[in-house]
Amino acid sequence: MTINWNFRHFIVLLLFIVPLMVNGHKKIVPIHSDNIIETIDGLDALHIFSDTSSLIKRANLEGYPTFPDLVYEYKIAAIGKLSPISFDYNEKVKHYIDIYSIERREQVSQMLGLADLYFPMFDEILDKYHLPLELKYLAVVESALNPLAVSKSGAVGLWQFKINTSRMFSLTVNSYVDERMDPIKSTEAACQYLQYLYRIFNDWHLALAAYNIGSGPVRNAILRANGETNFWKIYDYLPEAAQNYVPAFIAAAYILNNAKDHKIDRASPIITFAKTDTVMVSKPVAFSVVSKELNIPIEIIRFLNPTYRRDYIPDLGAPVTLWLPSNKVESFIKKEQVIYQAKVDKPTYQDILANSGSTDGKIKVHYTVRAGDYLHKIAIAYNCTVDDLLAWNPNADENLSTGEPLSIWVDKKTYQKIQTTKSDSLNTRIDQ
16 A cells, blocks of 8 residues: 555646646636626726736746646645644536636736735634634625626625625625625624524535525435435535535635746735735715826725725714825825815716717627517616717617627626627627
8 A cells, every 4th residue: 555655646746746737728608507606706897906918928838737637635634734624626626716716817916916905814813713713715606806896696706795694794895885795894793694594404515505595405415316415426416606615615715825836926905914004084075076086096095995885985973984095195194184075976867968979998899679579678788878889889779670780889797798698599699
């Protein structure tokens, strides 16, 4: 046995030294709706990174390292040795390793940069609750570490709480403030929820699955499997979202620990918390005014202050914290009264009408009219107005014909939806 074990280690060593190289990378568009892939793609709307095209270009030239199964198994087992959570390797885990290491390399480089911001805080709070530190990789699966993430089901923030779940943990949610997006408060809530779920199942894989779909469906899967509690043995009895969840969690832990082996470089955000400071705001403030007066991109203000919905801090009855780049704090103090007193101009109907057909910051797609289509229906689906459609298509009118081509300019969120939805459901073609 000793000889075989040493030989196995020798083979693993050889495999580490001579990785396989894959070229011809193509981004996967899921055939079935995969919430995890859609969450990863949501990073495209988080405009806090410098251009990452050089990272992709280098990877295209050098290829994408992949490894035999034995290497993945060995490295994942190494993570599991230091964790009370089981880290298994199988083809389901390999599927998400391929997604992270090949098809979504650019987003992983961004996640590495975001991990520098959030993981130290996650570790402190997880340790406070005596939870496994590896649970920080759950936020990678939930939100791709995007504090502004919003899922199709309405889950929000780094830990993706729905509004009713957030109320169990006293997170304030109203029309202007959403503490589900507060990194610290939402992490506290996630730890409390994970503690509770582990108390129910006494198994981390089951607790993770329950975090995703609730404890009821996990209990039902156990019943259907005749009392079996091994995640992989109840796998077929779980909803598809929960089936993907644990494999993606293991793959996320693997890739963030082994990104260098896959030649994935860190993409640092253009702002880090080490270069930020706070001011206390005592009156209503609009982000657009702060952006204009202090010359700060509004994306940076949103990223640093995700709790405030609608880019606005209302009068909350007491001073509240506003995070800013450190080098802008002095300017804020000097212009504080100007910022408070500035009038925020709300676009009127005439303004919106005059701006119809704008293509600024939008991406062109081609739509083919189907039977039963009409302009209002298409405008709702593509987050625009009928006036936009008519401005983009001067030859079109209210009477659409089946097969008629339309040019539509969409925002990045709608574009992402098109990319991650069956092509026949939206009936579009994207300009390449």
